[in-house]
Amino acid sequence: xxxxxxxxxxxxxxxxxxxxxxxxxxxxxxxxxxxxxxxxxxxxxxxxxxxxxxxxxxxxxxxxxxxxxxxxxxxxxxxxxxxxxxxxxxxxxxxxxxxxxxxxxxxxxxxxxxxxxxxxxxxxxxxxxxxxxxxxxxxxxxxxxxxxxxxxxxxxxxxxxxxxxxxxxxxxxxxxxxxxxxxxxxxxxxxxxxxxxxxxxxxxxxxxxxxxxxxxxxxxxxxxxxxxxxxxxxxxxxxxxxxxxx
Amino acid sequence: xxxxxxxxxxxxxxxxxxxxxxxxxxxxxxxxxxxxxxxxxxxxxxxxxxxxxxxxxxxxxxxxxxxxxxxxxxxxxxxxxxxxxxxxxxxxxxxxxxxxxxxxxxxxxxxxxxxxxxxxxxxxxxxxxxxxxxxxxxxxxxxxxxxxxxxxxxxxxxxxxxxxxxxxxxxxxxxxxxxxxxxxxxxxxxxxxxxxxxxxxxxxxx
Numbered sequence: 001x002x003x004x005x006x007x008x009x010x011x012x013x014x015x016x017x018x019x020x021x022x023x024x025x026x027x028x029x030x031x032x033x034x035x036x037x038x039x040x041x042x043x044x045x046x047x048x049x050x051x052x053x054x055x056x057x058x059x060x061x062x063x064x065x066x067x068x069x070x071x072x073x074x075x076x077x078x079x080x081x082x083x084x085x086x087x088x089x090x091x092x093x094x095x096x097x098x099x100x101x102x103x104x105x106x107x108x109x110x111x112x113x114x115x116x117x118x119x120x121x122x123x124x125x126x127x128x129x130x131x132x133x134x135x136x137x138x139x140x141x142x143x144x145x146x147x148x149x150x151x152x153x154x155x156x157x158x159x160x161x162x163x164x165x166x167x168x169x170x171x172x173x174x175x176x177x178x179x180x181x182x183x184x185x186x187x188x189x190x191x192x193x194x195x196x197x198x199x200x201x202x203x204x205x206x207x208x209x210x211x212x213x214x215x216x217x218x219x220x221x222x223x224x225x226x227x228x229x230x231x232x233x234x235x236x237x238x239x240x241x242x243x244x245x246x
Numbered sequence: 247x248x249x250x251x252x253x254x255x256x257x258x259x260x261x262x263x264x265x266x267x268x269x270x271x272x273x274x275x276x277x278x279x280x281x282x283x284x285x286x287x288x289x290x291x292x293x294x295x296x297x298x299x300x301x302x303x304x305x306x307x308x309x310x311x312x313x314x315x316x317x318x319x320x321x322x323x324x325x326x327x328x329x330x331x332x333x334x335x336x337x338x339x340x341x342x343x344x345x346x347x348x349x350x351x352x353x354x355x356x357x358x359x360x361x362x363x364x365x366x367x368x369x370x371x372x373x374x375x376x377x378x379x380x381x382x383x384x385x386x387x388x389x390x391x392x393x394x395x396x397x398x399x400x401x402x403x404x405x406x407x408x409x410x411x412x413x414x415x416x417x418x419x420x421x422x423x424x425x426x427x428x429x430x431x432x433x434x435x436x437x438x439x440x441x442x443x444x445x446x447x448x449x450x451x452x
Contacts, residue, residue, distance in 0.1 A: 068336035070297050080403050081266025082415025083284050084445035088302075088334050118332060120304050122282035193296050208296025238298035 059195040059205045061099040064241035066092070067206065071239030073112065077217075078230035085229075087141060091116025096241050098207065103165055103192075108173060110158040114150035115142045146224035153180050161185070169193070173211070182220040188213045188237075204243040211237040266415065268376055268401035270314040274412050278310040278448035281413065285446030287326065291424075292437035299436075301348065305330035310448050312414065317372045322380060324365040328357035353431035360387050368392070376400075380418070389427040395420040395442075411450040418444040 073092050079085040091113035098106045121137040134140040142150045160175035169192045177186040193208035217223075217233050287303040305327035313319045329349045335341040349357040367382035376399040384393040400415035423438045424430075 070293055070299065072298065072300050072334050074300075078400075079284055079447070080405075080413070080415070081268070082400050082403055082413060083447045084286065084417060085284065086286050086288075086445070090334050090336070118302075118334065120286055120302050120332070122285075122304065196294050196296055206294075206296060208294070210298060238300070240293075240297045 057195045057197065057205075059098065059100045059207045060243055061101065062097075062205065062243045064096040064098055064205075064207065064243050066094045067240040067242040068093070070208075071237075073237045073239070074235070076234040076236070077232070080228055081230075086119075088118040089113070089116060090118050094241070098241070100195075103171060104163045106160075106163050106173075108158070108160040108175065112156040112158075114148040114154065114156055117142050117148075146222075149180055158186070177215070177220075179220045180222055184215075184219050186213055186215055201242060204245065206240050206242055208240045209237070266401040266403040268399070270317075270376075270399070270402075273312070273314040273402050273414065274450055275313045275315060276311075276412075277451045278312055278412075278414060279451055280306070280308040280310075281447040281449045282307070285444075287444045287446075288442070290441040290443070292439070294435055295437075298441075300333075302332040303327070303330065304332050308448070310414075312448070317378060318370050320367075320370050320380075322365070322367045322382070326363040326365075327361070328355040328363055329361065331355075354429075356387055365393070384422070384427075386427045387429060391422075391426050393420055393422055395444075400445075408449060411452065413450075414448045416444070416446065416448070 071092070073089040074086050075089075076084050076086045089112050092111065094108060094110035096106065096108050117138040119138055119141065123137075125132070125137045125140070126135065129140070132140060134143060141147045145152070148156075155178075157178045158175050159178075160173050162174045163171055164174075165171045171190050171192070172187050173190050174185060174187045176183050188211045190209055190211045193210060196206045196208070197204065198206060212235065214232050214234050216231050218231050223231075285306070285308075287306050288300050289303075290298045290300040293299045303326050306325065308322055308324040311319075311321045331345045331348050333341070333345065333348070335344045348354045352359070355363075362385075364385045365382050366385075367380050369382075370378060370380045372378045378397050378399075379394050380397050381392060381394040383390050395418045397416055397418040400417060402415075403413045404410065405413065419442065421439050421441050424440045425433065425438050
């Protein structure tokens with residue numbers, strides 16, 4: 001899900017370099033190794049399924065929803081100025097109205113459940129926090145009023161208001177982020193990774209994106225543990241959207 | 247790594263001068279152990295060229311011999327348990343099953359046969375005030391290959407509950423080719439390039 005440097009230097013750059021035949025269409029096959037090195041089960045769907053039309057993949061203009069088995073959303077803060085502390089959201093959804101011919105007309109609505117968190121905590125939380133009212137560290141992160149305060153604010157939402165194209169496969173998405181009851185404009189830097197399909201989804205398009213932004217948590221009223229936890233919060237997404245069934 | 251490092255460690259300094267400082271002055275030359283409650287190690291592959299798929303290691307340890315006067319004399323040994331993984335698999339009922347498959351399937355980490363991944367540094371080089379590279383031998387799936395990590399030293403801090411013992415923060419990243427280690431399953435669907443990222447803290451041994 002990570003890092004614009006990797007994304008640009010890695011796979012995305014390969015796409016961009018290897019196939020610039022369409023402004024918003026990227027042929028996944030162009031990034032694949034020679035077919036003989038891929039096993040049948042995992043070959044690129046367009047060639048693995050003879051009944052599928054052999055055409056250059058172009059994403060359909062349609063409404064898409066998050067494909068939850070291939071979607072990662074995390075937030076990262078600096079801890080004590082020493083290390084990056086990354087927490088994954090495990091329960092989120094998003095609806096995307098996407099038009100490859102007019103990406104600026106696209107809209108995105110995302111909903112995040114602050115009770116669904118995953119974090120690498122290698123200690124006995126109860127032993128270390130005998131007075132805590134919570135059973136686990138993720139639960140404390142979710143519910144503590146210093147953190148996500150999910151009992152009072154059970155949903156985080158992002159509703160896009162405008163999209164700007166900045167490059168062949170990059171753009172910004174500005175929208176209203178509602179967190180802890182405060183709504184603030186936030187701009188995401190987005191990379192479009194391309195379109196694919198899968199036999200089990202038939203003609204429905206799968207499109208991939210990476211997105212990142214940095215917000216100030218104090219702008220949403222969260223100012224706990226200043227210095228120990230950075231005000232800047234890096235939010236990163238990488239995932240796929242599946243065209244809705246008609 | 248994330249842009250947050252450059253911008254934020256400075257901000258943290260200003261907000262809490264008693265805490266972290268990105269300096270090597272006063273740092274103890276000593277043996278340090280990973281602080282497991284502030285340590286993250288992930289690998290990310292590209293799925294179908296469409297998205298990044300990130301998996302967290304949840305059981306790993308590292309011992310660092312750190313010499314602030316001569317960073318090139320520092321060394322690190324890392325052990326990773328491939329049987330302990332976490333992903334963002336949405337179906338909670340099947341999540342453990344998926345993690346076990348990733349850990350044990352011989353197309354993936356094959357942890358039953360190769361129950362440990364290790365990295366043993368062989369050299370270190372300072373490239374900037376607080377950046378450097380650490381080269382070492384990565385052993386994965388029974389294959390040992392040299393790997394070079396780009397490392398940023400984020401700073402040092404002392405906290406009351408550890409007394410005089412120094413805490414050091416680092417972020418590190420590298421990209422390996424999994425095929426170099428014999429893992430060639432699903433090439434094309436899963437990228438050969440595997441991004442490895444670490445950020446965490448080390449505590450001076452007592």
